[in-house]
Amino acid sequence: MKETYSTEIPVIDVFIAGIEKQRENLDYTMSELAALVEANNMHAVEDIRQKLDRPTAALYFGKGKAEEFKTESEAQGVKILVVNDELSPTQIRNLEAASGMEVMDRTGLILAIFASRAQSREAKLQVQMAQLQYQLPRLRGMQAKLDQQSGGAGLANRGAGETKIELDRRVIENRITHIKKDLAEMDKEESTRRKQRDKSGIPTVALVGYTNSGKSTTMNGLLRLIGQDEDKQVFEKNMLFATLDTSVRNIQFEDKKQILLSDTVGFVSKLPHQLVKAFRTTLAEAAQADLLIQVIDVADKHAEEMIQTTEETLKAIGVENIPMIYAYNKADLADIAYPTFSDDKFTYSARDEASLNQLVDIIKKNVFKDNEIMTVLIPFDKGQLVDLINEKATILETTYEESGTKLKIDAPKIIANQVQEYIV
Structure with a gap:
């Protein structure tokens, strides 16, 4: 696929910063923050x-650390500080005043990335809604910045400022309402398409997992x-959140077995709750799947944390109790044996044909395990039924008798139910 993202935008130097809290792997989240940056x-x-x-309630960091940011900023000429957490509007405002730097929190950063990656109308609306929900409680801080830039300050402008904030709030709330209606309409249309796919009886398999896995x-x-x-x-590139839209493809194997395979948006730790909620519709393919394949970057030292992040996010969007294969990708980069499969763990390389062939076998054994092997005798005047079997089932043997076509077939339930009366 051709890459559609420009690499000519100038790179901006920033500081990244975080605090070491209990029960949090700071090395993991900070290395992730560097990748997000x-x-x-x-x-x-x-x-x-x-x-x-x-x-701390006021600055998030201690006062001394805020002063260190200011010193380092002046020494290195770096003007932006990216913080490894979602900050309150007050924390952002106070930290900017103390450090003399523009502050971007982790949530704002992820939202900015999603906004730049969104391609479809649905993805753009989902990201826009999440951004607006993020902005609502921060309007006062945004207004304060504008006041400082324009030179307006003090009690004389307070009434006008508050009026402007209330006006902005109404505009944002109205826009969110309109976006929700548009997304609900899209969800209805996608739900109709999903029901049609369900009627086809074709099993669905969803690829889920950490971004860039x-x-x-x-x-x-x-x-x-x-x-x-x-x-x-589908578009692929070695970067976080290369794609935001769920892509669904019909895959028919040589033996006529078919699946619907979906590639879903990737996850990241501390994914903003606004985005989790906004992308619930996009991730509905995972919620409706017959089999989940969690793709994991086995070459990444934080692979186990990534698995935990994925499973927490799936639970947050209501995806539970669906069979899952743990697919440890990039084994070629980790210098470990592949392809191998044991229980529900598959080690492979997505660029290796032998790995992909084994993955096909694993998928088939899971999603077609309820198929029935049966022998049917289809009358010659039921040719359309033979055509349907040819299209939807695997024909193992064919013989012709006086009363019709005798077929030994490997059939999914939807076909098996339609040919019950012709079983011999």
């Missing part, structure tokens, strides 16, 4: 950390394996 055309020149039992590469590998055209492939 890079995905937003920024470069982390300093990784600054502080040990605190809990964030190789879900799109796996889907494209399977599409190439069955000889699908290049234009059916």
Whole structure:
């Protein structure tokens, strides 16, 4: 697929900062923050950390650390501080005043990345709604910035400022209401399409997992394996959140068995709740799947934390009690044996044909385990039924008798139910 994202945007130097709280792997979340910063055309020149039992109410960091930000900012000429958490409007305002830097919290960063990646109308609306919900409680701080820039201050402007804030609030709330209606309409249309797919009886398989774990590469590998055209492939690139839209492809194997395979938006730790809620519809494919394949970057030292992040996010959007295969991708980069499969754990490389062939076998054994092997005798005047069997089932043997066509078939339930009266 051709890459559609420009690489010509200038990279901005930033500091990243976080506090070491109990029961949190700071190395993991800070390395992730550095990757998120890079995905937003920024470069982390300093990784600054502080040990605190809990964030301070006023600044998030301690006062001394805020002064350190100011000193380092002046020394290095870096003007933006990216914080590894969602900050309150008061914390952002106070920290900017104390550090002399523009402050972006983790939620604001992820929202900015999603906004730059959104391609479809649905994804753009979902991100816009999440951004507006994030902005609502921060209007006063935004107004304060405008007042400072325009030179307006003091009690004389308070009434006008509050009126402007209330006006902005109404505008945002109205816009959120309109977006919700548009998304509800889209959800209704997608639900209709999903019901039609369900009626077809074709099993559904969803690729889920951490962003940049190789879900799109796996889907494209399977599409190439069955000889699908290049234009059916999905966008893939080695970066966080390369795709935000769920892509669904019909995959028919050589034995006529078919699945609907979906490639879903990737996850990340501390995914903003606004986005989790907004993308619930997009992730409905996972909620309706017959089988989940959780794609994991086995070469990443934080692979176990990524699994935990994925499962917490799936639970948050109501995806539970669906069979799951743990697919440990990028084994070629980790220098471990592949492809191997044991219980529900599959180790592979999405760029290796032998791996993809084994993945196909694993999928088939899981989603077609309820298929029935049966022998049927179809009368010659029921030719349309033979056509249906040819299209939807695997024909193992064919013989012709005086009264019709005798077929030994491997049939999904929807076909098995339609040919019950012809079983011999």
